[in-house]
Amino acid sequence: MNVFAIVQYMFWTYLGIFAFKSLRDAPVDKSMITDETPWFRRINLGENKYRNTLGAVALLIGTGSLGMVWMYTLKSVRYLILNKGGQHLTFVTYGPFGKNRMMKVPIENVCCKENRTMAKVQLPIKVKNTMMHYMLDMRGEFKNPLLFDSTAGLSRKW
Structure with a gap:
């Protein structure tokens, strides 16, 4: 169980660091958006609010899963x-x-x-x-x- 927690921690930490460092600003062309366009095509993941939120949430999930598994094993x-x-x-x-x-x-x-x-x-x-x-x-x-x-x-x- 602890090996699983450590692997999850490494995965989510890598994902968070990747989100902070590698997501680039790619503006969305407003003229191409229609009512049928999916939600993920309407947002710019490289925008600061999305990039920082994704990175922070990934780091939080990794640290939280590691802490929960360790608390479970300690108890x-x-x-x-x-x-x-x-x-x-x-x-x-x-x-x-x-x-x-x-x-x-x-x-x-x-x-x-x-x-x-x-x-x-x-x-x-x-x-x-x-x-x-x-x-x-x-x-x-x-x-x-x-x-x-x-x-x-x-x-x-x-």
Whole structure:
């Protein structure tokens, strides 16, 4: 997924730079325009407002897609580990460059937003004082489902 994001970023960045540097002013001949002329024949893409807008939008799309994919991978849970003593959970998530990220959280700061048996594809888990939810893939393996349901799988109110 990260390779896809990087390729998309490079594509959209190239497109944006191309729009800024290479689109030339080619005035439209007003005498050739009729009611049947398509909209793209009526505009001059080399005009500053179109050239700058196309370039900026392309750069914005590239940066936005890269950021969204990286946020998704940072919030995708690889392993959820109940630490010894049962007071803390360790979230192991994917990093943007293939390395694992580990976060140790007190169990009272974890809230499961949906019941494990009701979730179809992903199980959202909220950690107190963090942005967005962590997503636990339901295709994964629950080694001890009853233990998960009574610890991390509880819906807590803060």
